[in-house]
Amino acid sequence: AYIILKSKHEVEKLFYKYYFKTADYIKLLNKKLEGIRDGKMISYSYFSEIELPYPTINEQIKIASMLIYFERKIEIEKQVLRLYNNQKRYLLKNLFI
16 A cells, blocks of 8 residues: 655755645646545556656755744744734733723
8 A cells, every 4th residue: 555765865854845745746746646535546657757856965955954944933933923912812801900
């Protein structure tokens, strides 16, 4: 039921972790899916037809590092927003005392 793929070349796993979640890649993948509704699958032959980007390992590392930084920054900003929303609720609740 599963095929395990291993790269023949050195790759930065985090680069591909993010790449495989991009809208462009998912669109390419959806074109190759077989089946109906939730039971969709992709054969190895169709999967192997999808061309993957292969920047140099240094570029992959730089890109992955930037994406990790942005992901962490977004999480911090979400936490700050939650705290501000909590503060806003508190202040509105106590405004008319």
